[in-house]
Amino acid sequence: MSELTYPVGKLKDFACEIFRKIGCSDADASLATEVLLSADRRGIDSHGIARLSGYVRLWEAGRLNSTPNVRVVHETPSTAVVDGDRGLGLVVAPRAMEIAMEKAAAVGSGWVSVKNSNHFGIAGYHAMMALKSDMIGMAMTNASPLVAPTFSLDRLLGTNPIAVAVPAGEEPPFVADMATTTAANGKLEILQRVGKQAPKGWIQDKMGQPSTDPHELKNGGALVPLGSDYEHGSHKGYCLGAVVDIFSAVLSGANYGPWVPPFVAFLAPPADPVGEGIGHFVGAMRIDAFRPADEFKKNMDKWIRRFRSSTPVQGQKRVLIPGDPEREMEAHREQHGIPVNPKVLEDLRALASRFDVKNPVL
């Protein structure tokens, strides 16, 4: 069954209507849609429209508040803790980022740790919000425990992504957006769909031995931190995932480590929570809080051009700048539309029927 392709606008209209159906205000539904679809536009299919039914199921399970009162519960001039009131992370995180940017505008930088939230889509979206204001943006989040620290059998961390967005001048911005594991869970899902094995170094089995079975997580296995094994630095990937967990959740009062509630609604959250919901951490630094923005951008352009013009290894066309592949995908999909996997399409059609959505396109 081949994939059908839909214009971005059509998928947006559909997602927005679903978010309204579960009770989101028009503004929140638009924002959530914008964030969700930015994943599909940028080619991170696992975090986009494919997750729409997952958010709905969380709402049905009473774990997601579609009319949250997102509020600052503690702050200083450059920091804040935000309570997401069990809202969509897709809405809570941009609000938190706005607060970080307001603080950066006032005192140079702003850092916001968020509790009581849900999955926030792609980290890159939130980090990139800073670019338009000539700020560096950062975003990270903890997530359902699927990752075993180095030497551990237990799954204690999520894929805990980190995103950093840096403005440039004439060049497009530098945008890093990465899970702190060797491979993101979305890559396993793709292998599962096509029935292929995973490369060695992505997964361990329930005994902690390397495995290539993309279904291994269902059998008690785990994703491994960036680095794959101790000899290749997996303890560093573990450090990064741990820092994301601490900044996002221990600092805010969200659940951390193995207590992070699962994204999938069919699994119950731990009965002994150590905090509220899941946690994010976002930040913004004003460029001109360090040096004049035009000076910085001229140097970022030079940095980017030097790296892009590096001699490539034989068989590779070029050395990439973080953000290049996603930006090129975005340009392509804006023009040619977004391919939707048949299983996802089935899911969306079920949503349309469940909520009586008139959308002749799907």
Add this chain to the structure above:
Amino acid sequence: MSELTYPVGKLKDFACEIFRKIGCSDADASLATEVLLSADRRGIDSHGIARLSGYVRLWEAGRLNSTPNVRVVHETPSTAVVDGDRGLGLVVAPRAMEIAMEKAAAVGSGWVSVKNSNHFGIAGYHAMMALKSDMIGMAMTNASPLVAPTFSLDRLLGTNPIAVAVPAGEEPPFVADMATTTAANGKLEILQRVGKQAPKGWIQDKMGQPSTDPHELKNGGALVPLGSDYEHGSHKGYCLGAVVDIFSAVLSGANYGPWVPPFVAFLAPPADPVGEGIGHFVGAMRIDAFRPADEFKKNMDKWIRRFRSSTPVQGQKRVLIPGDPEREMEAHREQHGIPVNPKVLEDLRALASRFDVKNPVL
């Protein structure tokens, strides 16, 4: 030739005298010694007393100012750029960290980008300065270009370490301190000394192919970013190293990428600098700028205990918390002394003779 072991105090006295001999004030010599020896104490032998002669050679080459006027050249309430005036990074970085901590005390967080500096020892020292004030500390630095980005033949990045120190309550602090490469250069130096091959995935040859020769860097090869290769996420290690470079140098006005001056004095700095010296980035966040410190520490204790009590993979005794190995090494070496490699000892004896140091111990 076996290694001799020296008490920490004896090595400190010696290093301090050498720093004074090259013109450092008593205070600067003490501080530089403290930072330098913290590496030996924590078991990161490549960054400690073994580098003392390297700093001296930089001074002899006129590239290091032993009486720098370290000063803030731009600031906001939560940010600053510091000009290190070509001083020892061992002195410049702690000053920058003090400024970051003062800002954190005042407005919740402080972030300082540093230009015109030199090698700053271990990143962990600077990050850990924050612990005593109930702050989270961060430190990173760029370094001589030895690392090829994913798909690149050119060496454009240093091993660019990141350190994050987080206070706990009854448990010892969480201290991550990691190069953003699969293996730090110091690990190659150890293999060179003992004549062993490196594991596959640490190094590439001058054609960009995997190599196990620890001398490969002399033949045009390169270290590779954390992840080892594209399939295992080396583009993420590349992202991390790039972020360190940008925060440390593009933000401050230091040299970046392939323009970073080499630590070794026998190699001339690039003739077309894009900034001044090398760059660091340090930061501090007050815990109680987010939530009450005792609440946070109670949760950090819980985090640490849960991770430490994870079921280990067969053949491993336990799951480590970042900072465990270094803290245990520190306790051991405080009691039993620091082993000094014969080649390093030769170096130190040459320094003693060159500067007419009366130190009967060495």
